[in-house]
Amino acid sequence: MLPDLTSIGFNFQAMGSISIAHNITTIGAQQQHKVTKPLASAAAQFPVSRTTSFITLSSSFASSLSQFQTTCKEAKHQLYCLPTSEEGEEEKMGSKEGTDHRIARISSAIRVIPNFPKPGILFQDITTLLLDPKAFKDTIDLFVERYKDKEISVVAGIEARGFIFGPPIALAIGAKFVPMRKPKKLPGEVISEEYSLEYGTDKIEMHVGAVEPGERALIIDDLIATGGTLCAAIRLLERVGVKVVECACVIELPELEGRKRLGDKPLFVLVEAADQI
Ligand SMILES: O=P(O)(O)OC[C@H]1O[C@H](OP(=O)(O)OP(=O)(O)O)[C@H](O)[C@@H]1O
Numbered sequence: 296m297l298p299d300l301t302s303i304g305f306n307f308q309a310m311g312s313i314s315i316a317h318n319i320t321t322i323g324a325q326q327q328h329k330v331t332k333p334l335a336s337a338a339a340q341f342p343v344s345r346t347t348s349f350i351t352l353s354s355s356f357a358s359s360l361s362q363f364q365t366t367c368k369e370a371k372h373q374l375y376c377l378p379t380s381e382e383g384e385e386e387k388m389g390s391k392e393g394t395d396h397r398i399a400r401i402s403s404a405i406r407v408i409p410n411f412p413k414p415g416i417l418f419q420d421i422t423t424l425l426l427d428p429k430a431f432k433d434t435i436d437l438f439v440e441r442y443k444d445k446e447i448s449v450v451a452g453i454e455a456r457g458f459i460f461g462p463p464i465a466l467a468i469g470a471k472f473v474p475m476r477k478p479k480k481l482p483g484e485v486i487s488e489e490y491s492l493e494y495g496t497d498k499i500e501m502h503v504g505a506v507e508p509g510e511r512a513l514i515i516d517d518l519i520a521t522g523g524t525l526c527a528a529i530r531l532l533e534r535v536g537v538k539v540v541e542c543a544c545v546i547e548l549p550e551l552e553g554r555k556r557l558g559d560k561p562l563f564v565l566v567e568a569a570d571q572i
């Protein structure tokens with residue numbers, strides 16, 4: 296059953312607050328994210344569970360309703376709604392409210408494609424986030440705001456999607472960018488680490504000499520699933536004496552418990568994907 300989003304939006308505005316929740320059992324595959332707890336005042340107001348998803352009631356959401364209808368799938372989710380501010384009004388950089396709006400926009404710009412690349416995988420597609428320059432910029436800004444004063448000299452980006460988010464962050468915080476690539480892509484001498492994935496195994500490599508012992512690194516990727524990729528990246532950097540200050544991803548798949556695999560290495564994410572079933 297498809298919810299009446301127009302009326303939710305109306306009630307929402309009338310209440311002038313975000314403290315409204317609707318039990319809705321149908322959710323579009325495109326809106327299956329929730330805002331992570333440290334960043335969301337909304338999350339603080341609601342008992343956020345794994346089966347909670349946020350959507351943004353915006354004109355872009357409304358216009359994607361027909362697509363929403365075609366991609367709808369049965370899922371036992373509770374749907375919480377965050378209001379969007381008017382264009383231009385949400386630049387309260389650094390304020391909690393401004394941050395929440397940015398996170399909500401980022402979350403709703405990520406598309407979820409079921410059964411890609413294999414049956415049973417809910418693929419978190421960040422290419423739609425890149426189509427929204429505001430959401431893309433907000434993504435980079437949130438990372439830059441967090442890391443600009445942490446004396447990071449290396450941003451290590453993981454192939455392929457870490458190459459999209461890593462370089463603008465590196466430039467903004469005055470750090471070098473080091474690509475961590477799939478096997479046989481780097482032309483120089485490399486060191487490598489193997490890892491297992493949600494769907495297979497792989498290896499990452501880094502150029503010898505790209506980093507110096509004692510440097511402080513931030514590792515960037517689009518997503519953490521099992522955490523195997525990030526663990527391999529951490530091992531690779533630590534082998535050559537680099538301190539990994541933190542790992543950062545746009546999306547976390549919490550049910551795969553990759554965060555646990557990282558042990559005490561800090562992980563910062565912007566949105567958590569709803570359950571992968
Ligand atoms: O936490 P994990 O279970 O290790 O999985 C996360 C990794 O999986 C995806 O990349 P993928 O291996 O699909 O490679 P690609 O970006 O080159 O397509 C994603 O971009 C991460 O790098």
Ligand SMILES: Nc1ncnc2[nH]cnc12
Nearest residue numbers: 416417418419493518520
């Ligand atoms: N569900 C998923 N979506 C996108 N990238 C992934 N990498 C591993 N699992 C993924």
